[in-house]
Amino acid sequence: MENSKNWGEKMAVHLQPPFINPTVPFSTPIQGGFQDGMIITVCGRVLPDADRFNVNLEHGSDVVLQVNPRYSWLLPISGYVVHNTRQNGKWGWEERKVETPFPRGQMFSLQILITQESYKISTNGELFSEYKHRMPFSKVDRICVVGMVELNVVAFHYRVSHLPALPGSLMVPYKSIIYGGVQPGKCIVIQGVINPQAKRVGFSLRHRTGIAFDYSPRFDENVVVCNCYENGKWGEEERSGQMPFERGQTFLVTICCSPDNYEVFVSGKKTHTFSRRYNNMEEIDVLEVSGDVQLTFVQP
Template sequence: FEDMVVVEYMLSIVQRLPYLGPIYGGLREGVSIYLQGTIPENINRFFINLLCGESESSDIALHFNPRFDGRDKVVFNTCQNGSWESEEKIHSMPFCKGQAFEMIILVSSHGYKIKVNGNDFHHFKHRIPFERVCAMQIAGDVSIQTINVIGVMGGQPIYNPPVPFSNMIPGGMFPKRTIIIRGMVPYGGDRMSINFVVSRSRDIAFHLNPRVREGVVVRNSMIGGCWGQEEREISMNPFMEGQYFDMSIRCGNGRFKVFVNGQHLFDFVHRFQSCNEIDMLEIDGNVQISYIHF
């Protein structure tokens, strides 16, 4: 498992539409589905369905259907045994023509909590047990860049945190633990830093420092107030202005393994005595963070 790129609680994909695919492991309380996409100028409508099977004729536990029809609204519904139930119509449109969006579907014990661009939008109560959901369908006038299915292992994700960011890592780092960070380098952004810190001593066990204009990703550590030797060699630089990135940082027995956008970027050999003492994550610089999953 040391070389796994995708951990079991995260599915990251870029898809052409229409899309119909499985949700590996299904849904459970605390799971969230993160979507990032763009609304075209000539939109009419699109939909997102959470299905109880992997065919278009399966029961639909959640039907999410924005409609730009002159009386803009979002329709929620379910469909069982081929029959649609009563619609819930929200006469408020959280999407804008020609603009990008971020959307989250959070599974709670009572229903699906929908957020768009960081704002609470609607809570659709369960009509079909969420345990039956095993697939997702997306079609219509929308462009989807990324779908992430994030589970509850290791705690809840943090969405849209402000930068600078500093937070304790629940349970600390340990072998085989993976931290997921999704974000974007804004236009004009030059550099950022991601630090894995020992809070009691303020030692930086792992310093990850993408420098956009130089086209390098610097790695280092700072122990006892002294910086170590920089590491700069990489086969590619995935950090570019205006581009989203998905980063997976996995703590191994002897090293950190870093993947970006599904590709192995580098390994960083542990310089600190024990990775178990690493208990804080800090992020600073020119970066916008969509979410962090511990």
């Protein structure tokens, strides 16, 4: 069992609010420092004319880990990715992957999982690379993102079996106003824990007379259902057997709004796309969360 100090540090990081649409260059301290099992999620878009960008985990002037997608005229679309460490002003040897999950002009999600042995780096929900520690990960106290990239979300959470109800947890059912409505580029972030015996959870974007988008993981059916509710009737369900949630596990849901659809990312992986059926975007101004879930952070 963890001692109270380590548990307190984990709670501090778990509760560190995500950053929504931060400007680049981006830099922020990591509350409580790095711990085994911590996950950093970075979602964004590579600019169409990008030559490179960096995601750095730093300590002072040292770069403990650099994830560095690069592009060249020889590889104009795909490019390649470099991992490295800079210690005492000197770069080490480059570890290169001559492929990239970061195409120019495209959205991406990057996750870095810290383990005792290495950083496990996943992109768009798939393991991409593993980088063995060259410096103690406990030294990392800051994340920086620079270069030709736009950011939607930078978030911090833990992969743990279950978190108890936390002081300050948000009451469920939960409801809040989305000021300005779901205009294009709007990102809604929801962080929490699925209950161990969960049957159903609902994430809904509502307007005055209906529900523009209902996103419903159903553990009793092992499906995710997307739908809308208009004129007193539910529309045609879009059902997916891809279940990105686990009972008793933490989660990070990001709903990104565009003129044509809603894109849903779960813990950094793009999982579902739902085409808009209700187009008065400024009228979609209420977020509701219901069901078998605990909430720890919401950015409507």
